[in-house]
Amino acid sequence: MDIEKIRNDFPMLKTKMQGHDLIYLDNGATTLKPKAVADAIYEYLTCYSGNAHRGDYDLSHTVDTAFENAREDVRRFINAKRVEEIVFTAGATDSLNMVAYGYGLTHLHEGDEIILNVAEHASNTLPWFDVAKKTGAKIVYAPLTDGCVTLEGIKSVTTDKTKIISVAIVSNVMGYVAPIKEIIKFAHEHDIIVVCDGAQSVPHHITDVIADDIDFLAFSGHKMCGPTGIGVLYGKYHLLDETSPTRYGGGSNARYKSNLEVDMKKPPYKFESGTPNIEGAIGLGAAIRYLEGIGMKDIMEREAKLRAYAIEKLKALDNITVYNENGTGAIAFNINNVFAQDGASLFNANGVAVRAGEHCAKLLDEYLGVRTTLRASFYFYNTEEEIDAFVEVCKKGDDFLDAFFG
Numbered sequence: 277m278d279i280e281k282i283r284n285d286f287p288m289l290k291t292k293m294q295g296h297d298l299i300y301l302d303n304g305a306t307t308l309k310p311k312a313v314a315d316a317i318y319e320y321l322t323c324y325s326g327n328a329h330r331g332d333y334d335l336s337h338t339v340d341t342a343f344e345n346a347r348e349d350v351r352r353f354i355n356a357k358r359v360e361e362i363v364f365t366a367g368a369t370d371s372l373n374m375v376a377y378g379y380g381l382t383h384l385h386e387g388d389e390i391i392l393n394v395a396e397h398a399s400n401t402l403p404w405f406d407v408a409k410k411t412g413a414k415i416v417y418a419p420l421t422d423g424c425v426t427l428e429g430i431k432s433v434t435t436d437k438t439k440i441i442s443v444a445i446v447s448n449v450m451g452y453v454a455p456i457k458e459i460i461k462f463a464h465e466h467d468i469i470v471v472c473d474g475a476q477s478v479p480h481h482i483t484d485v486i487a488d489d490i491d492f493l494a495f496s497g498h499k500m501c502g503p504t505g506i507g508v509l510y511g512k513y514h515l516l517d518e519t520s521p522t523r524y525g526g527g528s529n530a531r532y533k534s535n536l537e538v539d540m541k542k543p544p545y546k547f548e549s550g551t552p553n554i555e556g557a558i559g560l561g562a563a564i565r566y567l568e569g570i571g572m573k574d575i576m577e578r579e580a581k582l583r584a585y586a587i588e589k590l591k592a593l594d595n596i597t598v599y600n601e602n603g604t605g606a607i608a609f610n611i612n613n614v615f616a617q618d619g620a621s622l623f624n625a626n627g628v629a630v631r632a633g634e635h636c637a638k639l640l641d642e643y644l645g646v647r648t649t650l651r652a653s654f655y656f657y658n659t660e661e662e663i664d665a666f667v668e669v670c671k672k673g674d675d676f677l678d679a680f681f682g
Contacts, residue, residue, distance in 0.1 A: 313566065380413075
């Protein structure tokens with residue numbers, strides 16, 4: 277992997293923050309965008325900016341082709357069986373809400389159980405909370421082992437009333453990879469549907485929905501070098517067929533009549549009412565092709581190397597607490613005796629962008645015993661030199677305390 281060549285593909289890496297060269301370590305929140313993605317969107321906006329699936333003229337056909345080619349890019353990237361299993365959404369949050377309300381609300385009954393865990397993102401908890409209230413279903417929490425979801429933990433809370441397990445393949449805070457294939461195998465042996473939050477896994481790991489037998493998978497474009505406002509809901513076709521749309525309008529119906537008869541289109545179109553985010557889908561397709569050009573295996577290996585390097589450096593410091601040393605994704609940590617947001621300000625003053633707070637996982641404090649943490653999350657374009665600079669800021673934590681408190 278030619279890191280310097282790759283870094284030249286990302287104009288943002290040439291910017292400054294607080295007078296310093298930008299060191300961007302908040303890739304778990306959103307990634308930077310390569311020029312290839314911006315060029316693809318610009319080409320659509322300036323050369324063939326018509327609507328999709330609306331017109332009977334050459335320009336519209338060009339748009340239709342580009343839009344559906346992007347859907348095929350997604351299908352290939354996650355190895356889905358059929359392109360009809362790929363639904364374009366507004367993002368992972370939208371996708372998870374579509375599953376909760378479109379499938380969960382129509383398939384769950386009073387007394388049924390939904391298994392979650394306290395490390396889940398709000399997008400994978402709050403919709404299920406609401407669906408549980410509406411249906412009378414019950415939320416059950418699988419225990420964590422060293423911060424990680426395990427098959428044994430899932431088994432320990434599964435009963436004959438369990439109908440849905442909803443879990444992040446990679447936690448956005450703890451950074452651990454769930455044994456998703458094993459969990460799904462166990463779940464299917466008990467007729468349980470598994471919903472996977474892939475927001476933190478699809479951009480960083482090889483994804484194969486057939487090999488893992490995934491039922492539903494949600495992920496966002498902006499966390500994998502694509503634009504914001506575009507995401508994907510993958511579902512096995514028969515499950516999508518059973519799922520109700522959560523919004524209605526033009527493009528999703530074949531016909532409707534004044535007597536309230538509505539004939540909806542088949543998946544994926546029944547979920548895509550209104551003018552879609554065409555430039556978003558085209559940008560996502562370009563991002564996927566860019567990632568494929570680098571190679572997901574190489575990306576995985578590069579990020580593992582960066583994380584191991586950062587952990588080694590952090591462990592040598594006596595003023596840092598790391599909460600997930602053995603994870604594979606983001607590093608959750610704190611500067612001892614420094615409030616997380618204050619720590620983020622210290623990093624900002626030195627040109628380093630990290631995340632601080634609860635990271636939308638507001639149940640996790642029940643496990644960690646701390647409410648807020650700092651989070652450093654890497655992508656393949658980061659460098660060891662950037663990590664060295666990040667660690668040097670960590671060392672300034674004591675000076676930061678002295679400056680404020682003497």
